[in-house]
Amino acid sequence: MKLSKRIGATALVVVVSLTGVCMSIAAQSDSQPPSIQLKEYRIERAISEEAKGCIECHAEQTRGIVADWAAGRHAHANVTCLDCHGVGPADTDVSKGHLQFDKETKISPVVSPKDCSRCHPGEAAQHAKSKHANTLEIIWKIDPWLNHGMNNEIERSTGCSHCHGTIVKFEGGRFDKKAWPNVGVGRINPDGSKGSCSSCHTRHKFSLAEARKPEACGQCHLGPDHPQIEIYKESKHGAIYDAEGRDWNWNAPAGMWTPGLDYRTPTCAVCHISGAGDVSTSHDVTERLAWETQAPLTVRPADFEPFPAVDHNPKRERMKMEKVCYACHSKAWTRGHFFRFDRAVDNYNDVYYTPAKEIIDELYEKKLLSKEKPLDEKLEIDMYELWHHEGRRARFGAAMMAPDYAWWHGFYELKKKFMEIEQQAEELIKSGKPAKVFEVKGTGGDTTKPDFAP
Template sequence: MSCPVRFNYSAIMVVFIVSVKLMTCEASEGESFPETPKELEIQRGLKKRERECIECHAKEEPGKIRDWAQGLHARSNVTCIDCHKAEATDKDARDCPGTEKYRDLKISPVVTPLDCSRCHPAEEEQFSVSKHARTWTIMTDEIKDPWMKGMNNEIERAVGCNICHGSDISSGELTVENWPNEGCGRKNPDGSFGSCVICHTTHLFSIEEARKPETCGQCHLGPDHPQEEIYFESKHGKRYLAESDRWDFDTAPDAWEPGVNFSAPTCAVCHMSGVGPLSTSHDIGERLKWEAQAPLTIMNKDHDGDKEREKMITVCTQCHSPRWAKNYLERYDDAVENYNENYFKPVKDVMDDLYEKGLLTKWPVFDEEIEWSFYELWHHEGRRARMGSAMMGPDYSWWHGFYELKHSYQHFIKLAEEVKEQGHGSPVYVPGAGGKNLTPSKINPLPAEWDNIKNLKGKPIKQ
């Protein structure tokens, strides 16, 4: 279990909450929303500066302050300054209208995992080694990242990829492109990566929210990673829908137990929560045997996959027999092998052969039709087949998965034959790829051949 710094916590509890007149809102007749609260009365011992932030911001942004007032932080005397104070030398330090008068007080709207780690060191430590925190690096890695190479442009990444994966605010400059952003691997000004608010949103910072599957579903959905849809197809998800209004979601970690507080697992239960003998972990790569997001499924690279499998079985056996759990997960292993051997490896061999013979151009990655076909085969249907088989979503395993894989395979082979007959791939023009700052030069230098794509009207690109 985690051990936040409990700075004289019991003494704090005596002072108790900001007398939350702030939340006494009167609903006038015929209105669906109560009137904005007008009064904030603070009756406990807060320093002048701490009070000022709350009082002024309660007028400026009442919604935000009501959130904070209802969360455990307000109850524990953790105020705005605890999270938003910046050192004058911080890259993101600045003033707000209420702090200008204090020479020695700077604030920042950016609050990073390192800021939270002052009081929650264990959570930060686990999170920082997880894939969630490392995804910016993974995403912008030149070798692994064909997505960047000629399919999209900066604005498309800013409104798409970066919202889930995180933007680069490391310079401390907050621009239209990089801010606001609360992506899971955001590159922060203090050298840390990621954001805790992907699961505990501001300013409630609730444990209940993080335990609910919809929270993870903000990012884990759609054609290439439909974990949320799979969950709601599963019996576990059905149970959640049928009875979670009677479950208890805010019990302390390690005391939140199957059969007592809930009767079916949510994403957090299987991937994070301290159930049975297991401890809560903020490293979501634990408990996984495979890397099923990859083109060719490989064993978990960050942990010992076989040992992690045992942890997952420990989760299942809080509610199921060992035979049930083991058989189910071994069936998943077989599905992984089926995908690797019968679908991925054969198409990969064909692609390698076409590149080797010089029939396809390696750069740009997405300039030939068959390259799109290959990409979708592993990234869309190939992932769906695997994820559905891991998490009890038969519609995703079969109709959106293996069935679609068969279909794509046939299409892929047709395209490969066409390439051989023509002596080159069928070129496609990629609109939007030539937009502003196509590839940030630091990440991915622009090769000279790229200019050719602008003239590409049905002709193959010459390397």
């Protein structure tokens, strides 16, 4: 080992010094064209017997899987079943059951971002630092349903975990059924890596085109508390996508997918992930955001306490987002939009959230509301919905050009909710009697914070 390492080091020195010599020669004689560095490509078409075995048997056993694989880029690039499911030294998830079908080759059913990172290190590194990959840790830091056991395991595993992810446990060659199957965006894998790439690139096509379409995001980004897909469908961008998106070019290579040429209006991916002009592609979805508009009080991403964005300058990130718009809009058009969005953020913070929170805090102080458990008094639910439902919809609607969400599902509902909160608070103060504490149904979920790095 040591010897070969040393030989390697010597060889490296030789190469470096040779390059140095070449460079000085090139600098001396400028009549000679500089030599071009040729990339070395080798196309290996041979498939090992083991890898062939998987395909042949699975073409009968699970035909749909082989067909999807064959239709995707991996089959074209000769990336086989074994390249992803093969067992590496760090894999603890060796399937015992599978040895009855294939005695020769051990396989691992979980294919984690760490497995993909062998060939896609850049995407995996960006994803790993994103809020997507780290969401389990984030929600366990702040979420009242989890930390106070206000819902039960059944409700969690059919709801929360489906989108956010589970902690995948694989012990004695078998899965814990409560946590598997799961492709939540921040699931924790047996090898310790976080997330699931197939949240957006479903197996076994692992398609770029699929992830570029809004439906890929809309599986999770929907509903009363984060209706981004509904907002998108309402916007002009979404309406044009609906009308003619099927004719756009979805398959351009990453970095070459060009606004105005390959597509006429942006999708979620265009504004939040894909490259455009000199803005490069990133799997870290907090890039390009100037705000955390999902938080109770809107703050800058670097000031978001549970998971502060690292090295994040909101002005610089806003500029990146604006540059995406400039491919199709003027500066005046773009800046007018952001001027109005930023005012809507202030309006929500100052006119609705802050004063509502003052009312609720006063009731806690006067012991008219009980702090013992969250979400078991009507006013606590109302305050929760004020920021988590209406308040988000107002901000998201303003950010992503959906007037119905900004106003009717947003600011209008905020006004109404504020009245309801004010009225109940006045009644409590007048009567001096504490609010009714409800016996919430379906509670009892485990409240021990899980280990996020198994």
